[in-house]
Amino acid sequence: MPTDFAATRAMFHLPHGVIYLDGNSLGPLPRAAAARVAACVTDEWGDMLIRGWNAAGWMDQPTRLGDRIARLIGAEPGSVVLGDTLSIKVYQALASALEMTPERRVILSDTGNFPSDLYMAEGLCRTLGADYRLVTVAPEDVAAAITDEVAVLMLTQVDYRTGAKHDMAALTALARDKGVVTVWDLAHSAGALPVDLAGCGADFAVGCTYKYLNSGPGGPAFIYVAPRHQDVVRPALSGWLGHEAPFAFDLHYRPGTGIERMRVGTPPVLQLAALEASLDIWDDVDMADLRARSVDLCEAFIAGVEAACPDLTLASPRDATQRGSQVSFRHPDGYAIMQALIAQGVVGDFRAPDILRFGFTPLYTSDADVQGAVAVLAQIMASRSWDRPEFKARAKVT
Amino acid sequence: MPTDFAATRAMFHLPHGVIYLDGNSLGPLPRAAAARVAACVTDEWGDMLIRGWNAAGWMDQPTRLGDRIARLIGAEPGSVVLGDTLSIKVYQALASALEMTPERRVILSDTGNFPSDLYMAEGLCRTLGADYRLVTVAPEDVAAAITDEVAVLMLTQVDYRTGAKHDMAALTALARDKGVVTVWDLAHSAGALPVDLAGCGADFAVGCTYKYLNSGPGGPAFIYVAPRHQDVVRPALSGWLGHEAPFAFDLHYRPGTGIERMRVGTPPVLQLAALEASLDIWDDVDMADLRARSVDLCEAFIAGVEAACPDLTLASPRDATQRGSQVSFRHPDGYAIMQALIAQGVVGDFRAPDILRFGFTPLYTSDADVQGAVAVLAQIMASRSWDRPEFKARAKVT
Structure with a gap:
């Protein structure tokens, strides 16, 4: 139907x-979001208090909702987790991606990318020092600029100004041929058009939920890590909820299993409740x-x-x-x-x-x-x- | 009274x-939070839509509420901003602090610190490479370990397990004498006891709002930067809302004025509404x-x-x-x-x-x-x- x-x-x-x-x-x-958020505030936070982490499912919400977003972007189950903002997820993906080819030093992007992505990349390069650098070319010149000097190709699939869409399948294939790791920003893709991360063989992707996914102002971002990388990637932003056993309170970090390791701090429970109401609509689309x-x-x-x-x-x-x-x-x-x-x-x-x-x-x-x-x-x-x-x-x- | x-x-x-x-x-x-969040959802998000960023004051909420928290922790007006999670703010403070003494390589902390703080420091050191390292000592040995090899002293003022409180004034003074930059985690201090960041001469501080400040599950964190550092510190997490002119959409990052530069991505508006209701109570305490x-x-x-x-x-x-x-x-x-x-x-x-x-x-x-x-x-x-x-x-x- x-x-x-x-x-x-x-x-x-x-x-x-x-x-x-x-x-x-x-x-x-979404009309249902008002009641869903109110229930989260009153029935969950108000009445369950700390028990809400288990009893209301707050702790698993980032991966549970991640799986529902996964369907919209062609991602494998268990490969998407919610949290933080898109800028933070860009940083996290880039830092993780750069470690996969430590002998390379270039992040390649385009001048049509959303500025915050470029700023986060600039900041990361300066923090890393050595000769890490961000190189930007015009959108139409990206394909030609994918060389074996490039460590990471970071692109926003759909240009926030013009709506022009990169060919994710073609560019990802080109990148793979040159040993370049891909980070796709789906800010203007998730919920806007069909995306096939798994089919394209993308390595990392990030996106936000407050645009086409209707999660409300300041709704959390998401990150995708291809299953083949999940158990080898090192999260540079190594927070306690990405730890293998957060409540063991170990003094040293041990990355969690699969996509869980990309979690950082406490999830924004009220914002996630709003997103949940929106995904109830999306599930049938x-x-x-x-x-x-x-x-x-x-x-x-x-x-x-x-x-x-x-x-x-x-x-x-x-x-x-x-x-x-x-x-x-x-x-x-x-x-x-x-x-x-x-x-x-x-x-x-x-x-x-x-x-x-x-x-x-x-x-x-x-x-x-x-x-x-x-x-x-x-x-x-x-x-x-x-x-x-x-x-x-x-x-x-x- | x-x-x-x-x-x-x-x-x-x-x-x-x-x-x-x-x-x-x-x-x-807080009883008033239910109505405040509902109004944010229905009257602001629902009816104002994108106009809420200005008309409902969403954009300035992180600094406006920051000033109200500032009073509780002895911080100067204009020196606190809300956003992200505590783990992210720890990373941001540490990365910024480390750049202030580039010839030093040691982050000093204690084994009583909350594990996520240690994990984020570990992750940052590994990302920075060179011989950056995290050194932890027993809480009672911190003072003796503050030497001129230490770049940053990162401590949680109140131990999350025992409630033991570090002497912030004494340790900050010791650190300053050795040229060590201080990052104080106020997770168990903000709203728990009087704090005097300005009086102690602290350099950076971070904290969360969902504990004593009652902002609800996943409420945002805050960061403090001493006024003397605000216009020289480089934010490693350089997001667009920390840019001098976010809506100019420049391709290069220029840090914003004062504490604004520590902002990263889009603020969590629903969570901030809950915090606002709680601060209405705190204002009279x-x-x-x-x-x-x-x-x-x-x-x-x-x-x-x-x-x-x-x-x-x-x-x-x-x-x-x-x-x-x-x-x-x-x-x-x-x-x-x-x-x-x-x-x-x-x-x-x-x-x-x-x-x-x-x-x-x-x-x-x-x-x-x-x-x-x-x-x-x-x-x-x-x-x-x-x-x-x-x-x-x-x-x-x-």
Whole structure:
């Protein structure tokens, strides 16, 4: 039975009068999450107190939910664990990956990668010293830059600005041929499109849950380690919950079994409860259906905007197979245009210097949302109503 | 006006029939936290969506709440920020501290430190390579081991097993004389007793909020950096929210101003909402009153147990000035005794190999709790009711 996206849409709280095309920044509230979090607070924390670690299953939640995310990203059972933030998981994956080829010194990435990934890599290289270094090339030059000098290839599969999608299978194969370890950031992939980590032979992957996976603001990140590496990889961030026996309180670290060793500190129980409610929706979603619907929504939006707004330039690949689940347009006054859109209830994102970014999330984006967004954008562009001081003044966070 | 601890007790949800002496592991639910978290979920995440970062103040919450914790630990305004887990903050502080004396290679700690701190230090040393190493000595030998070979002194002020308290002022002064940078872990100090980081001249401190600060399971950690270091320290975990201009999306990291640079990734908004509700209680607590009350509770418990339970040996310092806010006793069958206590509604903690640990938390521990706990423990010891298979069988998490 095909996924019923009208039914999934009804499972989200979508504020009246808002067309929300920013679920690639922060997913909306699954209706069931409010009750699930409240139960976690009142019935679990409140009534069970410390017993909640066992009785409410808090301790195993990071791997239990990890297995549910695994299905969405083509990962093997037992190969994904939740925790920390995406930046920390990037660091953890990179530090672990670099140790696998100690004679190599280069982390290769691209200039389209999300800056935090690059910052964490820079920080790690400086901490490691020697001649460890981060090398970035343009996204289209990555394949040619994969040489046997490279230790780790770190890429975000879908570009956060343009939505352009790397070919994970091809680049991972190229990397493997050169003895390069891969770290894939799935921030804009997990829940956005089918991913096949196992099929591609990826080594490590990381991602966040507050975008397409709708876990709420500050929801935890996840890390994937290919089963073939799980029992040999050394976690640089060696915390007690990654220890073989955390409650033995040994003075020395012994890595835990399998993916457990990538755990670090105490898991964020309230945030995980929200994620759990979201995954109850995801469990019934077929990823091929999701992709087909995502492409339809994106194509309709591109066609509508291009027909009505000649001043906007498509910044995303025109070929749907080259895109994630977002569409971006460029305009020199992109910031003001986005503010004008938001003022009329169409919520997208601006990304410096000139990108208007719109996320399409089949679980709750409707055809009417697409048509409504096109109509508002067309009216704003035709009337130049964005050209006002209140829309041009920049807030701290956009 | 002295702090009214009957009034603060009424602000917590304490399950009927439970005497909770485990707030040093997981603090109980502040009654207001349930509504605060629900509002964060429904009114903020649900209705504001992405706008919550500004409109609901999510983005500044880590420093705003940091300033409220600062008062409790004697830190300067603007010197504390929330985020990540304690293990991550230990790593961050250590990595930053080690860079301040690059010619030194030793992290000094003690065998009473919480294992995760030691594990994170071990992991960092192995990542750094060269001859970086962690040296641990017995708690009473720390002072003598502070030499000019030591780069960083990393100590947990209050021992998680015995409650023995290091003299932070004296050890910090000794360290400073030898050019040693200090990293203090306040896991069992923050909210447990008055701390004077600024007065002691501490360099770095870290701590968690889910124990005495009652932020709930998986609540975020905090880090303190002395103002004199804030603009020179390099954050090894250089994430985008520690960047000078996160939303400029620069390709290179430029550390932010002051304590902001110790931020890494997206803050855990739901967990911070729970912490906020707890700090509403803490804001009105006088730390001298708290300490006096804590000492009274601990002394009464020690006297009661020693009078009634000759088979239990005090594991905590007898001198109150040498203790934190917990009392521990030893017994070879400590695990089974604790299970028997819990079965009768007296909740403490067992810590391997033989420690029965009881936390005393003036915000909600009453005199009746102390008397009740002594009575139940006395009855269990006199009747040997702990000596049953169901109490001796070890669960995974205790």
